[in-house]
């Protein structure tokens with residue numbers, strides 16, 4: 001893996017801002033009643049998405065959870081089409097049929113978000129198994145939360161992935177909460193990486209708010225996968241600065257806790273690093289401004305796009321041409 005140039009790091013800084021500002025925009029749209037369902041924002045968790053996805057090629061496939069906007073953008077899906085999908089518009093990634101929790105962009109290797117906690121894990125292993133069986137070199141990445149580790153599917157998937165040496169990278173964003181319940185309240189297992197040893201899976205727990213650490217650890221893990229030494233479980237300790245979903249009053253955590261974590265913002269932290277490396281403040285401001293304009297333009301266009309025509313509702317439900325008649 002070549003060492004990133006300063007320019008590469010600046011691109012990653014921009015990618016984190018794009019996600020942060022995208023989520024702020026979704027928050028505003030949701031507050032205005034323009035988003036069907038409940039969007040779950042990844043604000044504060046941007047370094048995980050960017051640090052992992054920086055290593056993925058177009059052919060590598062990605063599976064994410066209910067909190068997946070950042071992963072999809074970091075993988076390279078179009079900003080406007082992603083936002084249009086969240087708004088339920090015709091030119092969204094899934095023609096407005098999926099929405100925030102069901103983003104799919106197969107052409108970009110995004111094989112899906114899911115509202116079913118842990119539901120993406122076995123699918124990611126399946127895609128890795130298909131790649132292995134067909135002799136393709138691509139890997140499969142699954143992003144999931146700490147809460148998903150309580151599900152049987154997590155353990156079933158780890159077991160088979162290890163047994164069959166599948167090229168799948170399990171990336172846990174351990175943000176310390178599952179909905180409104182802290183990790184201490186729902187599990188005696190503090191670190192998700194503890195689950196790897198019984199299955200003989202390589203693992204590491206890292207500071208998920210440190211882009212440099214995520215980038216370096218993801219590089220190590222993915223290198224193993226590409227050399228058929230997979231799977232790998234990467235636990236990224238992070239924190240969601242937003243509520244569980246837009247509208248969550250967050251009465252289960254204190255203002256002090258939130259303030260302490262705001263100080264650990266991954267974007268501010270990486271900004272300090274770039275300044276130490278000699279990048280001028282104005283240059284960084286310009287990168288942030290560019291991201292702001294990009295998101296603003298995508299938001300204006302996505303909002304102006306038409307909703308799908310009701311008569312097309314049954315299109316794309318069935319794959320079989322024999323059933324085309326049903327969708328008329």
Ligand SMILES: Cc1ncc(C[n+]2csc(CCOP(=O)(O)OP(=O)(O)O)c2C)c(N)n1
Nearest residue numbers: 067115116117145146147148175177178179
């Ligand atoms: C199978 C299943 N059980 C329960 C839920 C309800 N639910 C939605 S999000 C969530 C918590 C998930 O926590 P975690 O995996 O840590 O992800 P985070 O929201 O922290 O990113 C739960 C229990 C669900 N969507 N699916």
Ligand SMILES: [Mg+2]
Nearest residue numbers: 145146175177
């Ligand atoms: Mg969580």
